[in-house]
Amino acid sequence: MSALNIENLQNTFQNAVNLGGSPGAVSTSPTQSFMNTLPRRLSTSKQQKILKPFSTGDMKILLLENVNQTAIEIFNKQGYQVEFLKGSLPEEELIEKIKDVHAIGIRSKTKLTAKVLEHAKNLVCIGCFCIGTNQVDLNFAAKKGIAVFNSPFSNSRSVAELVIAEIISLARQLGDRSIELHTGTWNKVSNKCWEVRGKTLGIIGYGHIGSQLSVLAEAMGLHVIYYDVVTIMSLGTAKQVSTLDELLNNADFVSLHVPETPETKNLLSAPQFAAMKDGAYVINASRGTVVDIPSLIAAMKAKKLAGAAIDVYPAEPRKNGVGAFCDDLNKWTSDLISLPNLIMTPHIGGSTEEAQSAIGIEVSNSLSNYINEGNSVGSVNFPEVSLKALNYDQENTVRVLYIHQNIPGVLRTVNNILSNHNIDKQFSDSHGDIAYLMADISSVDQSDIKEIYEKLNQTDAKISIRLLY
Ligand SMILES: NC(=O)C1=CN([C@@H]2O[C@H](COP(=O)(O)OP(=O)(O)OC[C@H]3O[C@@H](n4cnc5c(N)ncnc54)[C@H](O)[C@@H]3O)[C@@H](O)[C@H]2O)C=CC1
Ligand SMILES: O=C(O)CCC(=O)C(=O)O
Numbered sequence: 445m446s447a448l449n450i451e452n453l454q455n456t457f458q459n460a461v462n463l464g465g466s467p468g469a470v471s472t473s474p475t476q477s478f479m480n481t482l483p484r485r486l487s488t489s490k491q492q493k494i495l496k497p498f499s500t501g502d503m504k505i506l507l508l509e510n511v512n513q514t515a516i517e518i519f520n521k522q523g524y525q526v527e528f529l530k531g532s533l534p535e536e537e538l539i540e541k542i543k544d545v546h547a548i549g550i551r552s553k554t555k556l557t558a559k560v561l562e563h564a565k566n567l568v569c570i571g572c573f574c575i576g577t578n579q580v581d582l583n584f585a586a587k588k589g590i591a592v593f594n595s596p597f598s599n600s601r602s603v604a605e606l607v608i609a610e611i612i613s614l615a616r617q618l619g620d621r622s623i624e625l626h627t628g629t630w631n632k633v634s635n636k637c638w639e640v641r642g643k644t645l646g647i648i649g650y651g652h653i654g655s656q657l658s659v660l661a662e663a664m665g666l667h668v669i670y671y672d673v674v675t676i677m678s679l680g681t682a683k684q685v686s687t688l689d690e691l692l693n694n695a696d697f698v699s700l701h702v703p704e705t706p707e708t709k710n711l712l713s714a715p716q717f718a719a720m721k722d723g724a725y726v727i728n729a730s731r732g733t734v735v736d737i738p739s740l741i742a743a744m745k746a747k748k749l750a751g752a753a754i755d756v757y758p759a760e761p762r763k764n765g766v767g768a769f770c771d772d773l774n775k776w777t778s779d780l781i782s783l784p785n786l787i788m789t790p791h792i793g794g795s796t797e798e799a800q801s802a803i804g805i806e807v808s809n810s811l812s813n814y815i816n817e818g819n820s821v822g823s824v825n826f827p828e829v830s831l832k833a834l835n836y837d838q839e840n841t842v843r844v845l846y847i848h849q850n851i852p853g854v855l856r857t858v859n860n861i862l863s864n865h866n867i868d869k870q871f872s873d874s875h876g877d878i879a880y881l882m883a884d885i886s887s888v889d890q891s892d893i894k895e896i897y898e899k900l901n902q903t904d905a906k907i908s909i910r911l912l913y
Pocket of ligand 1: 575576577596597599600603648649650651652653654671672673674701702703704705707708729730731755756791792793794795
């Protein structure tokens with residue numbers, strides 16, 4: 445990492461906690477909001493202590509993509525400044541906005557690339573208010589000391605229920621019948637319309653969503669087989685198969701529930717469609733890159749496939765609106781929309797009131813815990829470290845949050861710096877190149893804080909530091 449980058453990283457946290465541009469500006473006197481808590485501090489021992497020195501009113505949170513109201517309420521309660529936008533932002537606007545904020549909340553459309561994050565001088569953490577985190581450069585964020593959080597299963601049920609609806613809709617050609625009748629055409633047919641009872645559902649990716657789908661599908665009389673890169677205990681009477689081809693050869697319905705990774709790119713393409721049963725159906729509510737759409741179009745036109753349901757696309761519009769889904773976005777759009785028995789939805793797998801409300805609560809709490817206490821449990825790119833909240837009895841205790849490069853000798857150096865004080869608790873963990881140390885040190889005078897900060901700041905392995913007290 446270049447000297448310039450290290451300097452930038454340093455600035456990030458200095459700004460985030462109001463430490464100013466130089467360690468000399470460390471505040472050793474309580475802020476006004478800290479003073480406001482004083483009566484409670486004196487009268488209520490064991491109550492969770494609100495840690496400073498940052499003033500919560502200085503924390504700026506940018507929420508994009510119509511993140512749920514529950515999140516706004518939780519951030520408002522914390523006293524943070526919240527800016528809320530319904531859509532995502534084009535790259536240039538995002539770069540401008542991200543320069544200023546301490547936390548950002550996004551869903552699946554906002555791309556937090558290295559180029560964007562390079563400008564995020566004050567950013568402490570990122571909240572993905574969804575399951576997928578492929579839209580964030582997780583390694584780059586970690587190297588900058590930015591923790592990323594998501595909601596790993598709050599919308600799983602919603603996706604599974606949508607897929608169940610699509611299995612029946614495809615088997616009965618409901619989409620086409622509905623479109624016909626909307627335009628006055630009465631077309632009462634049973635040709636190639638099927639019950640789902642007794643058919644085989646092949647699930648690719650048996651994680652939170654895949655396994656939930658498995659249970660619902662069996663309740664409707666489907667046989668379930670699944671393929672996953674890891675061995676996973678089956679639920680009900682579902683059976684894990686050992687190759688993707690085995691699944692494709694035997695399933696009447698194939699549903700994808702894998703993350704976007706280099707390995708899952710075009711997981712279903714021409715050879716995989718060829719391996720499927722004639723008249724099979726494909727459902728993709730995972731990520732747009734997982735299915736090669738031109739090959740899917742070819743398989744549908746050749747009647748190899750009897751239908752498909754697609755919720756996710758390689759490119760998706762930034763905002764809702766008429767004309768947003770067009771050939772300019774994905775060049776095959778016109779071809780795709782002309783296909784019969786094709787259900788298309790605008791990435792709404794996880795879009796239910798229940799899921800969005802739960803996600804809003806979960807992710808905003810994770811971000812608040814990290815900002816206020818340093819707890820990184822649940823982070824997807826960072827060591828997961830947590831210490832119990834400090835209480836008001838712990839008057840002269842300082843919490844040290846030290847994010848550093850994962851190289852030998854760092855803990856010895858840091859503990860030497862802390863050695864004049866009692867280290868009450870310490871928790872350190874690493875994740876790849878990054879390590880994170882939380883330590884509660886007691887018997888610290890306010891006047892020691894500046895010195896501790898300065899010494900930690902001079903350590904070679906430092907990525908960022910916060911001292912909370
Ligand atoms: N359409 C929508 O609105 C939503 C889409 N999603 C997408 O669904 C994906 C899956 O979600 P979860 O089930 O919660 O994830 P998960 O992490 O619980 O499960 C994913 C499973 O896929 C398996 N897997 C990974 N690579 C594989 C490969 N190459 N071949 C076969 N299996 C592979 C993993 O071992 C794991 O068991 C998310 O990553 C997200 O992209 C999630 C929520 C909503
Ligand atoms: O609700 C969203 O915007 C994204 C849902 C999704 O794809 C996810 O949770 O990974």
